[in-house]
Amino acid sequence: MEKAEPEVRSNSDAGGPGDGLAGLRERGFARYGAEQLGITPLGSAAARDLAGMREAFADLPPDPYAPGTNRFRRYSHAVYLPWKDELSWIPGTPDPVHGTVTDFAVGQNEPEHPPTRRALPGVPETLLGNPLLLRLLRWDIEQVLSLKNLGRRPLWAGVHFIKLRVDHPGQDAVSSPNCLHQDGGSAGTFTFAHLISRTNVTGGQNVIATPDSAGLQPEDPWADIHARFTLTHPLEGYAVHDHRVSHYVGPVRAGSEPGPGERSILIVGLAPYVPQL
Template sequence: MAELREGFAGLPTDPYAPGTNRFRRYSHAVYLPWKDELSWIPGIPDPVHGTVTNFSQGEDDPEHPRKLRVLPDIPGALRGNALLLRLLRWDIEQVLSLRDMTRRPLWAGVHLIRLGVDLPGQDAVSLPNCLHQDGGSASTFTFAHLISRTNVTGGENVIATPGSAGLQPEDPWADVHARFTLTDPLDGYAVHDHRVSHHVGPVRRGSGPGPGERSVLIVGLAPYVPQL
């Protein structure tokens, strides 16, 4: 856990979320069920971050519709972290138990996201800052695992109906299924993205000394679809 928390502490600023105090890395991996083999996909060389990975949420992201983004890669040392790999493989096991996916590769998008607040009254915001869906395949499942939460308030998770996407959780038209807050390391949840919308509220520095942060591992899993 300590190594993984250090990796989150060193995350670069999300280049597509200026002023939100959000820090992020992202990489792709592929799992071959018939071999029980998990492989990270090499990133694209980049002069600033070493390597980067393409990321797109299609039309489901209201702030970047159909926009292909390029995000800093998860470095090799963290890709080999035992806890990260254990969580990733656990998520894969849950999906394989729900669907007959043993004859198709499973595509994984792995996000490391930290919301960091250094000053009193400062907010850190996760985007899109509304109820939303992650997009992609109708078979996409999204898992979230809290890695650490220190000296912050807020960060409430909200799960609602797909028709609530684009709304704020407090909107009277939002049809909310559940509200909860991840508080302890390895707290988590999972959603079938096609069937719900979801949101995490901003975090603000708490009353304790020093900066505050909320670090979460997010894994999106979907069956690989050939393009030929």
């Protein structure tokens, strides 16, 4: 087993794994474990569904826009209609290599990239009905609906499968953007993260900071840090109300065991649907 990094908090209000929705409302970020999701201990059905998700992560293609970072990813869209309690996946564009691809907008709050639209490999259709994936997605939606009056607007969901993998000592796998950042910066944007697996790696520490810290490294003396923590257990995660904080995850490196290491995480971005007309 890897040695977990010690959790560091910059103030007494940083919250813990059971912090829950109250922290998201009061401070703009919260942590949670599988207990808050209502799926612990993992029963046979949940364990089977988690294994199915891990199989999909094992087969993730390299990030086509970040060569050399040892990052792998897939991405798909869904729309939730609150007045019908209806969740629907948006079909991707057929692609001969990846099955489908999904448009992904990189905006002003991505300091490493200019505003542009990209196409990322889509989440396989066979996984879109995975009961655990749907349960996590619906739990995230419930938290947002509890905080914002969005019952009369469709809710847009961006679903990311992201893996950081290292094959040998001395190798790094880097997330993007590799600095404190915000995902959308709007009052209606929320981001949820759920750890799927973490095997034979060190690093990957999460950092939550003030919005003014976006674009900085956590070690920068001008960065105003709220909390530092490392996700280690399956389905452990965190949520951020995007305009109220910035966030970051550090690189991962090979652990002490022989063979490769990986950190796989489900990222769900939620925001009110904005008409384009």
